[in-house]
């Protein structure tokens with residue numbers, strides 16, 4: 005068991021005041037005995053994406069809706085920018101936080117531009133500022149303003165509607181975005197694209213984001229930190245995705261991560277983080293006998309064939325060297341070259357495609373840096389046994 | 396399409412047209428109007444009017460009756476709108492769900508209420524006169540508008556209201572900017588129905604001394620003058636069709652853009 | 656209390672008349688609803704593949720509902736005379752729309768994949784209609800029949816004005832004798848028995864629905 009499920013991040017957060025804090029918050033719906041959220045303490049740091057993830061009905065949406073006071077807490081406090089907003093005007097509070105829901109909820113009788121302008125308008129922005137802001141947001145979310153500005157929501161696909169939903173939430177430049185399964189109703193390919201675009205957007209905007217999902221893969225992908233919740237919004241573990249995947253706090257977290265948890269760490273690690281290995285390097289000029297000797301002395305089944313500018317061309321084994329054919333025609337060519345920024349997940353899939361069980365890593369100019377093998381990945385994974393798995 | 400999503404729930408099904416206007420409605424109604432107008436002209440020109448018929452069908456008299464009929468129908472419609480829409484809004488606010496559900500059920504059975512009997516009961520209670528007719532008509536035509544206001548507000552996509560709330564719109568703003576505009580097509584359908592009911596019921600106003608073209612029809616019945624009956628009935632039908640057509644146009648053009 | 660007592664006295668002193676009038680109204684409701692159901696369902700079925708014909712029949716049926724009841728009850732008198740005939744025709748025309756609209760909606764709502772798979776099993780178009788589409792659309796059609804039946808109860812009170820009988824007789828005679836004794840009781844009899852009859856018809860049709868809906872389909 006990890007003695008501190010909140011992880012090390014909390015200490016860091018104490019240095020800068022959190023953007024949003026829930027203090028001992030409880031929510032009991034009227035007519036229900038059990039609270040939906042019980043004694044929750046949660047700090048959300050400025051500029052981070054905090055993902056709330058957990059099984060259906062565990063209280064994720066309730067927690068999110070407590071933050072912008074769509075529902076009122078039964079007890080406890082909500083602090084926003086150091087100010088206690090538990091009893092402030094909820095409408096004024098909501099205008100300072102963007103809110104995105106799975107069903108999007110665009111106003112069907114308003115154009116796209118009018119939808120995005122709702123909050124700026126209630127804040128009485130001047131007309132031309134609103135118009136400029138609408139176009140800016142449409143550009144930002146990848147929709148051509150000239151095409152979409154005056155359309156109605158019914159003319160949009162699901163993915164486009166949610167782009168507008170995000171644009172609308174960003175309307176009056178809020179510091180905070182609250183997102184409740186925003187990509188949950190969207191087909192997998194579009195969702196994948198929206199997630200990537202959203203991450204790119206966030207790297208520019210640096211908003212404070214609370215993101216609800218029930219999908220652990222989405223949580224790992226989107227979160228700077230993840231809070232894994234169990235019933236009544238109890239925090240089972242709150243930490244970076246990597247820390248949670250490699251060091252789950254308890255059996256519940258292990259269960260929730262599922263059997264793919266170890267493999268998921270591959271999506272978080274990059275080639276630059278691991279030690280590359282160096283099989284023998286040969287060129288067309290290297291004599292065959294010499295090459296064969298090098299290969300035999302090494303532990304590797306293959307040598308890497310480089311061209312004059314040190315670009316990797318093919319994997320060469322003993323059989324290739326024995327035959328009289330030219331090396332680069334008969335051997336296993338290296339079609340995909342990885343770079344240090346690529347994830348281990350990508351390295352793995354390249355290896356599985358080439359059947360050599362290795363992938364070559366090059367620098368920005370294409371020059372060979374070293375090799376990643378299946379063995380090095382396997383060692384990495386088994387080096388970090390899953391604590392909770394034994395429970 | 397004149398079919399709608401509430402069609403399988405009879406409690407929420409207004410007797411007449413519901414919410415969207417069929418393209419054909421705006422053609423079929425005028426066609427019927429023209430056919431009945433031709434029939435009226437033919438009857439008028441080719442029938443032999445005896446003295447009694449001539450005096451009953453005196454154009455000035457018919458004109459006065461038509462005006463009475465339309466006036467009564469319009470006032471009652473105004474009264475219905477002023478009463479039913481706020482009431483419908485009130486019972487759909489948070490905190491009154493029980494009231495609303497019971498109301499919708501009762502209003503559904505209200506279709507079986509005989510308009511004739513209601514009119515006579517109002518006469519007993521309030522005596523003779525135009526005001527009594529207006530009140531009786533309003534009481535009857537209240538049902539579709541109230542029902543459609545409730546149904547119209549209830550059918551608004553909850554996630555749209557939720558999104559509005561999330562953007563800091565207060566209850567009144569959500570009602571004015573989201574719920575009412577999106578309920579307009581259904582409410583308009585109710586008003587159109589109410590107008591037609593009012594025009595139709597105003598024909599019965601003669602029974603309690605309220606005037607209208609019913610006088611002509613009744614005279615024809617009493618004196619056994621089929622031509623008189625036909626002329627009266629055709630005039631009433633033409634007025635009703637004209638109002639329905641105007642209602643159809645209003646429903647079509649007051650519908651918020653962007654709704655499918 | 657006195658009013659209610661005297662009303663019951665009024666009823667019990669003329670049960671024969673009450674039953675007879677009630678049966679007249681019931682006869683209207685049954686004949687009109689059956690005739691309108693046959694016509695409307697047939698039209699709905701025949702036009703199911705033709706959007707224009709479908710829309711046109713619905714539009715025409717809704718024009719009938721627009722025409723004021725006294726006008727529609729009297730317009731046919733020059734041709735068919737007074738009594739049952741003009742009343743029946745008027746109520747029949749009124750009752751068409753709710754059933755037709757629900758037949759169309761019911762048939763439209765049958766999942767096309769269900770129809771596809773029925774065809775795939777080698778059912779003829781007629782078999783698909785009678786074994787798949789109509790049974791699945793039936794709950795919706797029945798809801799339309801219920802609306803038409805209730806509508807007919809309410810409108811049948813007008814029949815008395817064209818000598819067609821029914822519960823409207825009480826209202827008419829009460830109005831004519833106002834303010835003599837028993838006139839008010841007569842009017843209330845017409846109104847209340849209409850509502851009671853509507854309630855009874857409602858219960859019957861809901862029960863029919865419970866037993867005739869294909870199991871697995873709950874409206």
Ligand SMILES: Nc1ncnc2c1ncn2[C@@H]1O[C@H](COP(=O)(O)OP(=O)(O)O)[C@@H](O)[C@H]1O
Pocket residue numbers: 033034036040058059060061062063064065066067
């Ligand atoms: N308005 C409500 N009234 C009563 N109970 C509710 C309400 N909303 C949610 N709940 C209950 O509270 C619990 C948490 O719900 P929710 O926050 O929506 O869960 P999640 O978003 O994690 O699926 C569930 O048991 C749910 O049934």
Ligand SMILES: [Mg+2]
Pocket residue numbers: 064065066
């Ligand atoms: Mg949820």
